[in-house]
Amino acid sequence: MNFNKLRKAFLFLLSGSIFACSPPEKELKKAESVISTERMVEYIKELGSDDYQGRKPFSEGETKSINYIAKLYKEMGLEPINGDSYFQEVPLVEVTVDVPEDIKLQSYKGKSELKYRDDFVIFSRRLQDDIELKNSEMVFAGYGIVAPEYGWDDYIDLDVKGKTVVVMVNDPGFGSTDKSFFKGNEMTYYGRWTYKYEEAARQGAAGLLIIHQTKPAGYPWSVVLNSASVPKLYQQPKDNYQSRCAAEGWLTWKTAETLFNSCGKNLNEELKKAKQPNYKGFDFNTKLSIKFHNKARFDKTNNVLGVLRGTDLADEYIFYSAHWDHLGIGPKMNGDSIYNGAVDNGTSLAWMFEIAKAFKAMPQKPRRSIVFFAPSAEESGLNGSGYYADHPIFPLKKTVANINNDLMLPYGKMRDVMITGYGQSELEDYVVEAAKNQDRYILPDPNAQSGMYYRSDHFSFARVGVPSLFVRGNNDHWEKGKEFMSEKEQYWLANHYHKPFDEYEDWWDLEGVVDDAKLLFRVGWKLANEDKFPNWKEGSEFKAIRESYMKN
Numbered sequence: 001m002n003f004n005k006l007r008k009a010f011l012f013l014l015s016g017s018i019f020a021c022s023p024p025e026k027e028l029k030k031a032e033s034v035i036s037t038e039r040m041v042e043y044i045k046e047l048g049s050d051d052y053q054g055r056k057p058f059s060e061g062e063t064k065s066i067n068y069i070a071k072l073y074k075e076m077g078l079e080p081i082n083g084d085s086y087f088q089e090v091p092l093v094e095v096t097v098d099v100p101e102d103i104k105l106q107s108y109k110g111k112s113e114l115k116y117r118d119d120f121v122i123f124s125r126r127l128q129d130d131i132e133l134k135n136s137e138m139v140f141a142g143y144g145i146v147a148p149e150y151g152w153d154d155y156i157d158l159d160v161k162g163k164t165v166v167v168m169v170n171d172p173g174f175g176s177t178d179k180s181f182f183k184g185n186e187m188t189y190y191g192r193w194t195y196k197y198e199e200a201a202r203q204g205a206a207g208l209l210i211i212h213q214t215k216p217a218g219y220p221w222s223v224v225l226n227s228a229s230v231p232k233l234y235q236q237p238k239d240n241y242q243s244r245c246a247a248e249g250w251l252t253w254k255t256a257e258t259l260f261n262s263c264g265k266n267l268n269e270e271l272k273k274a275k276q277p278n279y280k281g282f283d284f285n286t287k288l289s290i291k292f293h294n295k296a297r298f299d300k301t302n303n304v305l306g307v308l309r310g311t312d313l314a315d316e317y318i319f320y321s322a323h324w325d326h327l328g329i330g331p332k333m334n335g336d337s338i339y340n341g342a343v344d345n346g347t348s349l350a351w352m353f354e355i356a357k358a359f360k361a362m363p364q365k366p367r368r369s370i371v372f373f374a375p376s377a378e379e380s381g382l383n384g385s386g387y388y389a390d391h392p393i394f395p396l397k398k399t400v401a402n403i404n405n406d407l408m409l410p411y412g413k414m415r416d417v418m419i420t421g422y423g424q425s426e427l428e429d430y431v432v433e434a435a436k437n438q439d440r441y442i443l444p445d446p447n448a449q450s451g452m453y454y455r456s457d458h459f460s461f462a463r464v465g466v467p468s469l470f471v472r473g474n475n476d477h478w479e480k481g482k483e484f485m486s487e488k489e490q491y492w493l494a495n496h497y498h499k500p501f502d503e504y505e506d507w508w509d510l511e512g513v514v515d516d517a518k519l520l521f522r523v524g525w526k527l528a529n530e531d532k533f534p535n536w537k538e539g540s541e542f543k544a545i546r547e548s549y550m551k552n
Contacts, residue, residue, distance in 0.1 A: 028525065031361040032518040037510045039357075040350035043072075047324070047349060048342030048504050055341055056328025057233060057301035057377050058094055065324050069304045069349075069374050076356050078306030078372060081393055088303040090376055090387040096231040097123045098293040106135070107262055107286040114255060120209065121228035122249035124294055125241035132291040133247055136164040136206050138259075138284040142274035143168045144196045144208070150182060151277065155203050158281045164207035164288050165200050166251065166259070169193070170216035172275045174449050187451030189541070191216075194381065194454075197248045207247035207288070211256040211267075218450025219493065224250050226498045230330045233380035235387065236298060247290065259284065301325075303384045304374040305393070308359055310528065313367040317394045318527050319402040319466075320355055320370065320520075321385065321457050322348035323378030327498060336500035343492070343502050347408040347510070349374065351517045358521045366528035368400060375457050378406075385460035392464075397549055400533055401427055402468040403520050404458035407497075410508035411488050413515055414473025416443040421453030424542070425467040426534040427523070434522040438515060443475055465546035467534045471520065473512045 046052075046068065053061035070086040080086045099122060103114040114120050124131045142154040144167030152172070171191035173182030182188050189195055193210055200208035214220050228249070234241070251259070253267075260267040263284050273279055304324065310316070326341025340346075356372050371394070375384030392399070417435045419428055422444035432442055445452060453459060458468035477485045496502045527534070533550070536543035 027363060028522060031358045032521055034357050034361045035354040035514050035517045035521070036357075037514055040347075040354060040510050040513060041504070041508070043350040043353055044342050044346040044504050048340045048346045048502075050338050050340070052340075054328040054330075054339040055324060055326045057092065057325055057380075058297070058299045059328055061328060062301060062325070062376070066302050066304050066374075069324060070306075072353055073304070073306030073356075073372065076306070076353075076360055078308055078356065081305045081307060086304050086306055088305060088388065088393060089300045090303055090384050091236045091298070091300050092233045092377060092383055093127065093236050094231050094233050094297045094299065095123075095125065095127070096295045096297075097228075098295070100293075101291055104289045105259075105286055106289070107284070109262060114251075117225060118252075119255040120249055120251050121225060122209075122247050122290065122292065123228055123232060124247050124292075125234055125237075125244045126246060126294065127237070127240040127296045129293055129295075130291065131246055131294055133164060133207050134289050135287040136162070136289070138164050138166060138286045138288050139281060140270070140284065141165045141167050141281040142279050143171055143190070144199055144210075145171060145190045146199055147182070147190050154274075154279070154281060155199075156280075160200070161204035162206050164209065164247070165203070165205045166209050166211065166256070166284070167196055167200075168216075168271060168274060169210050169213055170449065170451070174216045186448035187454070189451075189454050192451050192454050197245060201244045205245050207249075208245050209249050209251050211253060212250050213253055216449060218447065218452070219497070221252060223498050226327070226330065230327055233301075233377045233383055235383060259286070262286065301376040301384065303376055303388055306356070306372045308356070308366070308370040308372075310366050310369040313531075314369050316368045316398050316400055317371050318368055318400050318524055319373050319461065320352050320524065321373040321375060321402060321404040322352040322406065323376070323384065323457055324349060324374040325376050325379055325384070326502075327379055330500075333500050339498065339500050340503045342504045343409065344407045344497065345378070346504070347410060347513055348405040350510070351405050351408060351513050354514070354517045355521045355524065358517070359525070362525075366525065368528040370524065370528060375460075378457055382457055382460050385457035389460040389464045396464055396466060397552075399461070399466050401527055402458050402461035402466050403427075403524060404456055404461075404468060404470050405472055405516070405520075406456040406470070408472050408513050408516065409474065409489060409492060410510055410513065411477060411485065412509035412512050413478035414476055414485070414512045415440055415478050416473055416476040417441065417516075417519065418443045418445055418472060418474040420445040420448075420470040422448070423537060424453070424462070424540050425469070425536050427467050427469045430523045430526055430534070431469065431471055431519070433526075434519045437522065438519060440473070440515075440519075446475060462542050463545070465542055465549065467536055467546070469520075469523070472516050
């Protein structure tokens with residue numbers, strides 16, 4: 001046996017002797033008892049204050065945010081990942097869109113115009129000053145999906161090269177109970193707007209406009225509008241994004257109805273037809289023209305990572321993640337222009353920091369290393385975590401799991417443990433065990449149609465094969481039940497989400513966030529002290545990706 005093997009065997013025996021002296025359940029309870037609502041409030045008040053200017057990457061708010069997080073990591077005794085630095089640089093490009101013109105339409109019935117913000121939003125990834133669609137023919141392509149595994153091709157027999165494509169949001173399974181048909185009501189990646197833009201580009205389209213509906217999108221038009229109104233961040237490309245459509249955007253449902261009526265079609269009827277296999281799209285017999293301007297700024301933002309080194313399995317890693325960024329300074333609402341992001345994502349950062357405190361409170365180190373990861377630029381398309389996944393500091397083959405959280409509502413204790421992306425991985429089995437310890441029950445995300453599994457940083461890990469969890473209490477208030485939480489969630493999404501009003505308030509109750517921190521601390525502790533790796537479940541689209549490199 002070589003020296004390294006002897007060392008690992010010694011450390012394993014040592015850790016076993018520590019466990020023998022300190023009953024795990026007793027020590028776990030003692031460690032999780034340090035998780036504090038008072039400290040959570042301190043973190044959220046600090047990061048959600050106006051001083052941080054909404055935590056926009058490339059801003060003074062970024063500098064303050066990442067330095068604050070690094071300071072916390074150092075105080076906790078977490079190790080830096082880059083010499084004495086806790087930062088991973090992420091090269092991005094910020095694109096500011098100026099849309100001075102409305103869309104001009106020309107059909108056989110005559111000319112008309114669509115008003116920016118009221119009828120549509122539009123943007124472009126292309127790194128050039130002037131973007132123009134001139135007399136671009138408009139084509140309807142159903143859901144804009146090509147999915148061979150479902151025998152589905154919305155672009156078949158459609159010539160869209162150089163044209164502007166209009167598609168529905170979500171996928172054909174929305175509203176269905178047939179789980180074999182695009183996973184039924186649960187959104188697949190084909191339903192995400194990101195995929196639709198990618199596929200339209202592959203088809204050679206000049207533009208893509210998605211028809212907005214609140215339920216299948218998962219958010220109201222105001223969210224689309226706010227996101228489109230602020231500068232966007234993208235990975236720095238090799239081709240200046242010339243391979244992407246020149247224009248990408250959204251249409252309101254009302255505007256789309258008028259467009260369909262103008263060519264003798266009924267939008268609701270076409271929506272029903274588009275859910276059927278072998279649906280054929282059509283030309284609107286309408287041409288679209290618009291011109292707008294892009295301004296690009298190249299810069300670097302930063303992910304923040306701190307590590308608690310393990311013992312005999314220190315070269316294997318479990319990630320906890322919660323993004324640090326928000327939308328910065330944007331359009332004024334009621335005189336306020338700072339998008340503070342106290343819930344999104346201050347609550348989840350507080351959750352992660354307190355889990356780190358619990359790990360540090362254990363009398364023995366975990367066998368595996370624990371990484372506390374605060375990625376940047378989540379709000380602009382998972383850019384920080386996406387960059388990490390493509391440029392990992394620790395090998396993906398040695399990355400055991402990712403446990404992520406995002407937007408944890410401050411309404412108190414919950415009976416449910418909601419799993420977003422339920423049925424994906426064996427990590428859920430660990431959650432089931434931990435939930436029993438809190439007398440809570442597992443609830444598959446009841447709004448799976450919104451595609452949330454593809455909308456937060458765990459997806460960046462999942463797409464490169466690392467089993468990933470997105471878990472929190474969200475739907476069943478311990479005292480007031482499901483109806484209460486449904487009303488509160490909908491109110492919060494309509495009135496606070498991605499608005500300047502996402503600010504800390506004195507009435508907040510973070511006991512539910514504390515419970516979730518305790519629960520997922522236990523999940524991480526178990527993962528950190530066993531030998532096996534959790535797997536994706538059969539039917540997961542990520543299983544083959546993981547297996548492709550774990551076998552080598």
